[in-house]
Structure formats: structure tokens, C-alpha cells
Amino acid sequence: MPLLEASGVSKVFGKLTALDGAALTVGENEFHGLIGPNGSGKSTLMKCVAGAEVPTTGKVSFINTDITAFTPTERARAGMSLKFQITSVLPTLTLYDNILLALQAQCSLIDLVFSRTRRALHEQVMTMLTQFRLADRAHDAAATLSHGQQQWLEIAMALAGKPRLLLLDEPTGGMSLEERRVTGELLQPIKQHCSLVIVEHDLDFIRDICDRLTVLDQGKVLASGTVAEIQSNKSVQEIYLRRA
Incomplete structure (x- = not known):
């Protein structure tokens, strides 16, 4: 049973579709990275998971409970931290x-x-x-x-x-190379008791700490899998890495 499961998540702002049927599944004691070009919907998906944004369509489940309509405070009480x-x-x-x-x-x-x-x-x-x-x-x-x-x-x-799940949105932004290295070391021990979803632009950093990656492009999931699977995925190589 996944710890977190978001399915069919769409988010529309006026005429802009920021997310279009995105999905995310995170297991217990798993570090899961969200990557993609600027404007691909990473932070919007994170906010839909955290409750900072309400999905236009779709469902978010946490510890086998539908939390789609939960407030951020209710999600925090359920074991989620952002x-x-x-x-x-x-x-x-x-x-x-x-x-x-x-x-x-x-x-x-x-x-x-x-x-x-x-x-x-x-x-x-x-x-x-x-x-x-x-x-x-x-x-x-x-x-x-x-x-x-x-x-x-x-x-x-x-x-x-x-928390059972920690959500981090670009935690290494503005850090020196040494600070990024140390951040990775500091995060590793929490895997014993807490899963992690992280949005990050530093591909070297996220590949080093994450078990699985989900790649977003234009609001849709381009690929999801282990780090090795994502690295060898031709669609990711052609679309994401070329545009990053």
C-alpha cells in the first residue's frame, strides 16, 4: 500500500492548465524526486499534495485516506510536513x-x-x-x-x-556546492522513519539521494521510475534534458 498516491491531478488557473492528469506514488521510507523543465508543473503538483492548492480534478490519498479536500493543517495532523x-x-x-x-x-x-x-x-x-x-x-x-x-x-x-512524509521544494536553491553535498548527507538518516518528496533543479543532487523520480513536462507525467530507468529513458533525454 503506497504512503502517498495522487492520481489524475489537474489544476487549471483561468486559461492556463498547470497540471493535466498528473500522478505520483510514493512508498514508505522512499525518497522520490520531482524533476522537469521550468513551468512543467512540479511546484503546482507539490502544492496540490500539501493542500496549498486544491486540484481542479483528481484525488490525493495519504496513508489510505482521501485527503483531497483536507486543509494544510489537517494534512499536517495526518503526518505530512512541507x-x-x-x-x-x-x-x-x-x-x-x-x-x-x-x-x-x-x-x-x-x-x-x-x-x-x-x-x-x-x-x-x-x-x-x-x-x-x-x-x-x-x-x-x-x-x-x-x-x-x-x-x-x-x-x-x-x-x-x-512526519511520515516530508515535502521539500527546491531546498538547495542558492546553496554552495559544499552546502548541497552536506544537505544530501543530512537528509539520508531521515529515511529510517520518513519518506521524502523533493522538487529540485540540481540533477546531480537529486540523483544521488532519490530512490525514484517522476518527470513532468507541460503539466503531464513524462516518465516515472528508478533513477537508472529515468536516466536511460529516451523521452526524458530528448525532451527534459535538452530543455533543462
Whole structure:
């Protein structure tokens, strides 16, 4: 049984058809990449999965439940987490407090009212900062981080709720080559407990970390399969790689 299954997903904006019957299937503990030329519908499909956009037609199922009409909040409660390309960390707060707030979002109101969470969550905060190589910056303001480090902090925050599925939209945009390499290393351990859908333009990066790829072109799925299958697909070579 797939963890995530989107089928026949179309999205029309006025006279523009951004998606035309697109499909996406993601299994448990799978890293799945969405690739395609600019304007192919990658981010729109991601938003339809996350609930930021409602499909014009089609269905999205998550953990065997139809979530097509679910709000983003309802999808988050079901076990889905999303990080868009633009970072949304709180720049004036420390890294520690950014992670703490993300963890506190999962706590009960009574625990928050009686301030029971900061001490109880300290170990989890430090574990997450350590996992993303940010522990030595725990008490620095998030605004002092490099662009890549801010992306790592936000990914850590997105994982605070222990989602079953993490959605990343171009996480390496604006990163240096070294930051991209480290990002791949930081993501690998989460496969033990979380699947990943990632939109990315860096083909070398996405090939290195993903188990399967779906290629979109002009709102339609051009091909879907393992990395090796996509690399050898003549349609992808002729249409996607030529236009990328």
C-alpha cells in the first residue's frame, strides 16, 4: 500500500492548465524526486499534495485516506510536513528557540500554559540541532546563519512533528556546492522513519539521494521510475534534458 498516491491531478488557473492528469506514488521510507523543465508543473503538483492548492480534478490519498479536500493543517495532523523554497525561520530568535517552538507546536495547551515544555524538550532540541550540524550555533540568532544553514534549520523544524512524509521544494536553491553535498548527507538518516518528496533543479543532487523520480513536462507525467530507468529513458533525454 503506497504512503502517498495522487492520481489524475489537474489544476487549471483561468486559461492556463498547470497540471493535466498528473500522478505520483510514493512508498514508505522512499525518497522520490520531482524533476522537469521550468513551468512543467512540479511546484503546482507539490502544492496540490500539501493542500496549498486544491486540484481542479483528481484525488490525493495519504496513508489510505482521501485527503483531497483536507486543509494544510489537517494534512499536517495526518503526518505530512512541507518546506517551501523561501526560508521561514524566525530570524531574531536563536536556533534553539526556533526548534523549541516547532516542537512546542506538538504539545498540549495545558503544558504550554504551565511552562512545562522547555526543560522537557531540551534534549530533543539539542538532538535535532546536532543532527543538522547546528549545535554549536544553538544560542545564535537564526539571522546570523548562512543561507544553507537556515535551510538546514528549517528542515529540522519541519521534522519536529515526526512526519511520515516530508515535502521539500527546491531546498538547495542558492546553496554552495559544499552546502548541497552536506544537505544530501543530512537528509539520508531521515529515511529510517520518513519518506521524502523533493522538487529540485540540481540533477546531480537529486540523483544521488532519490530512490525514484517522476518527470513532468507541460503539466503531464513524462516518465516515472528508478533513477537508472529515468536516466536511460529516451523521452526524458530528448525532451527534459535538452530543455533543462
